[in-house]
Amino acid sequence: MNRTKGRVVLSKNPKDNLDVAQKIYDKHLSLGASSPLNVIEDFSWSDSGPKIAPTLTDHEEAEFHKGEMEKKYANRDAQMPEIIAGVKKSINLLKASFSDNPKKLADWGISVDDSPKEKPTPKKL
Template sequence: MSRTKGRVVLGKNPKENLDVAQKIYDKHLELGGQSPLLLLDDIDWKTTGPKIAVGLQAHTDAEFHKGEMEKQYAARDLQMPDITKAVKQSIALLKATFGDNPKKLADWGVNIDDSPKSKTTKP
């Protein structure tokens, strides 16, 4: 029976990778001078290790703000029906008021497209 060499699966999720990095760093610190990671030429865990905490804190902060963002969008969405109704009715009144020159609605911040509609062709 042959043994598999094992396949390393590194996640695409930054949080999971930060957690793995923290575990590696913790084990490296635990082993001290006996850590095999001291053999790495291009990696200095004395420099890289502390960056993990910074990355984890940034992730935690981002997740907090993501939740706050969703709350603010929900608060905004509660206001939108009344605002949308007011905008539509106001535009209708202004359009009737400026019936001969609808481009005057642009003075009110309303985008006016007076180009003729193109005919759609059926495939």
């Protein structure tokens, strides 16, 4: 009978890895002193195992907030065209009102750059 060596593929997904870690830890706890994992010298499931559940909670909360963040950005983005249009119209009106002294736009929170524009350098072929 041919036996395969068996290939273990560890996921790159943190949630999947936490789920596997929890299963290993649960099995380790159920076996108690007879668990083969007790021989690991530089790692202790007794120390690290209890960290799995709060880490999973942190992951789930982060994923929830990621979804909430995306909703908030979508709401923001839906309103931005109207607001930007109002800003542009207001700036145009204020520029016309203060045409003799455009620096007064700074009183309205509008940044005014009066430095001369640099001439573009011609591209060399």
